[in-house]
Amino acid sequence: MAGAEVTEVAVVGGGPAGLSAALAARQAGAKVIVVDENAAPGGQLRKQIHKFFGSKEHHAGRRGFRIAEELVAACREQGVELWTDTLAYGIFDHTLGIVRGGTASTLAARSIVLATGASENALAFPGCTLPGVMGAGAAQTFINLHRVLPGRRALIVGAGNVGLIITYQLLQAGAEVLGVVEAAPRIGGYAVHAAKIRRAGVPIYTRHTVLNAAGHGELEEVTIAALDENGWPIAGSERTFAIDLLCLAVGLTPLTELAWQAGCLFEYCGPLGGHVPLHSEDMETTVPGLFVAGDMAGVEEASTALEEGRLAGLAAAAYAGYRSPNLEEEKAAARERLQALRSGPFGEGRYLAHEEIVRRWLKWRDAR
Amino acid sequence: MEGRPVAVIECPEEIPCNPCETACPQGAIQIGNPITRRPRLDAARCTGCGLCVAACPGLAIFLVKEEADTAEVTFPYEFLPLPQVGDVVTAVGREGQPLGAARVVAVRQVRTSDGTWLVTLAVPRALSSEVRGMRRL
Numbered sequence: 001m002a003g004a005e006v007t008e009v010a011v012v013g014g015g016p017a018g019l020s021a022a023l024a025a026r027q028a029g030a031k032v033i034v035v036d037e038n039a040a041p042g043g044q045l046r047k048q049i050h051k052f053f054g055s056k057e058h059h060a061g062r063r064g065f066r067i068a069e070e071l072v073a074a075c076r077e078q079g080v081e082l083w084t085d086t087l088a089y090g091i092f093d094h095t096l097g098i099v100r101g102g103t104a105s106t107l108a109a110r111s112i113v114l115a116t117g118a119s120e121n122a123l124a125f126p127g128c129t130l131p132g133v134m135g136a137g138a139a140q141t142f143i144n145l146h147r148v149l150p151g152r153r154a155l156i157v158g159a160g161n162v163g164l165i166i167t168y169q170l171l172q173a174g175a176e177v178l179g180v181v182e183a184a185p186r187i188g189g190y191a192v193h194a195a196k197i198r199r200a201g202v203p204i205y206t207r208h209t210v211l212n213a214a215g216h217g218e219l220e221e222v223t224i225a226a227l228d229e230n231g232w233p234i235a236g237s238e239r240t241f242a243i244d245l246l247c248l249a250v251g252l253t254p255l256t257e258l259a260w261q262a263g264c265l266f267e268y269c270g271p272l273g274g275h276v277p278l279h280s281e282d283m284e285t286t287v288p289g290l291f292v293a294g295d296m297a298g299v300e301e302a303s304t305a306l307e308e309g310r311l312a313g314l315a316a317a318a319y320a321g322y323r324s325p326n327l328e329e330e331k332a333a334a335r336e337r338l339q340a341l342r343s344g345p346f347g348e349g350r351y352l353a354h355e356e357i358v359r360r361w362l363k364w365r366d367a368r
Numbered sequence: 369m370e371g372r373p374v375a376v377i378e379c380p381e382e383i384p385c386n387p388c389e390t391a392c393p394q395g396a397i398q399i400g401n402p403i404t405r406r407p408r409l410d411a412a413r414c415t416g417c418g419l420c421v422a423a424c425p426g427l428a429i430f431l432v433k434e435e436a437d438t439a440e441v442t443f444p445y446e447f448l449p450l451p452q453v454g455d456v457v458t459a460v461g462r463e464g465q466p467l468g469a470a471r472v473v474a475v476r477q478v479r480t481s482d483g484t485w486l487v488t489l490a491v492p493r494a495l496s497s498e499v500r501g502m503r504r505l
Contacts, residue, residue: 050425051387051423051424051425051482051484052425053383053384053385053425053426054384054385054386054403055384055385055386055390055403056386056387056390060385060386060387060390060425061387061390061391061423061424061425061480062482063482063483066482171447171504172446172447172448190381190383190426191380191381192378192379192380192381192383192424192425192426192427192428193426195378195426195427195428195462196426196427198462198463198464199460199461199462199463199464199500199501200464200501200504201460201464201503202464303384340384340401340402340403340404341384341403342384343382343384343402343404344381344382344383344384344402344404345381345382346381346382346383346384346404347384347404
């Protein structure tokens with residue numbers, strides 16, 4: 001094991017939540033190191049070539065990859081250390097086990113922010129392991145990071161925002177998208193995202209599912225079917241598409257391994273994507289000095305990840321002994337912006353879910 | 369609003385988003401608090417500059433200019449290759465359905481574009497509230 005490193009605030013994950021946390025903690029005066037397993041920081045923002053929703057404070061109207069560039073530049077300017085190609089494989093009290101540049105070592109910190117994001121859900125059906133069947137995020141990595149078209153004729157599963165956005169981006173990359181298949185009776189994503197792809201001539205098959213995929217060594221065709229009221233395929237409604245790409249956009253699950261290992265208490269929360277660590281309004285878990293932010297604390301959006309990261313960063317710095325002079329005002333402002341982002345019919349469920357997580361954290365604290 | 373282009377906002381849901389309000393130099397678009405409110409346009413103040421069209425992340429804003437018999441519809445366009453002024457393309461509606469041939473009268477970018485083009489098609493006036501895009505080339 002190489003030499004152990006020590007910092008004041010360690011952040012795991014260099015996506016919007018992690019970079020925002022790092023920046024806030026650094027601005028409060030703490031020495032901050034961000035570890036990220038990827039070759040470049042920015043997380044999923046690097047693949048987002050579309051303009052973001054939100055307000056000016058959330059860089060709205062800016063393309064996601066540009067937001068990543070700005071955050072990384074701000075971190076570098078402020079003196080945040082960004083360790084890329086660095087995997088955090090374990091957490092032992094306030095010390096991270098890491099593999100950096102192929103060498104195992106440790107990183108000890110007074111406080112730690114986990115901003116590890118989420119992973120894509122899979123879907124099981126005959127033929128789902130054929131090459132050509134992949135997560136929407138994988139397809140996005142191909143086209144937007146590596147500029148490689150993973151297929152020429154595609155079908156998308158899932159009409160949430162991720163499915164609608166990958167459809168549009170595949171069209172931009174030059175693929176033909178034959179349709180979006182959605183098991184629910186309604187489109188889950190924003191109407192404006194759906195309108196973009198409908199104008200481009202892509203049909204959305206609600207109340208439909210994938211029956212199977214087939215091909216010799218690689219994806220050649222996919223059969224879908226309509227669903228009845230109980231969610232069973234309707235005989236005779238099958239329809240087969242000759243395609244070489246099937247993208248699955250069927251939700252995300254928080255990546256919480258490190259929080260489990262650290263002994264955090266969890267709660268299952270459907271609207272937030274699965275098991276999420278109980279956390280306070282300051283994003284502190286039930287393990288003192290361990291904070292969470294972004295999708296791993298409940299799957300939402302980049303804009304909410306930025307605000308949660310800010311809260312976690314401010315609190316982690318305060319825990320490490322660096323109280324921002326306007327700490328309470330800054331936290332109140334971030335909370336207010338979070339609440340605004342979680343208002344409206346799309347945000348309300350997530351708002352209530354987060355409230356419940358915080359209520360449970362308070363209950364845990366009061367019972368101590 | 370005859371004779372000059374005016375923004376048409378097709379933003380049906382309460383989502384947390386307000387770049388259109390920020391982009392408008394005339395203060396013609398209002399969202400306010402909370403930012404999930406739907407945008408309201410004061411058409412009298414709209415100059416048809418197109419900054420909101422390129423700024424809208426949902427590509428949900430268009431410009432419509434109506435004359436006696438003809439109209440011009442401007443929409444955001446993010447596909448390559450780009451059409452050229454003078455090209456005759458297939459105008460499409462909200463469902464991507466073809467609505468006939470239309471001549472491209474402008475292809476431009478504005479300050480808020482960052483890669484998003486504004487394409488303007490000349491269409492019959494009867495189609496001014498139907499045409500919302502063109503078939504990809």
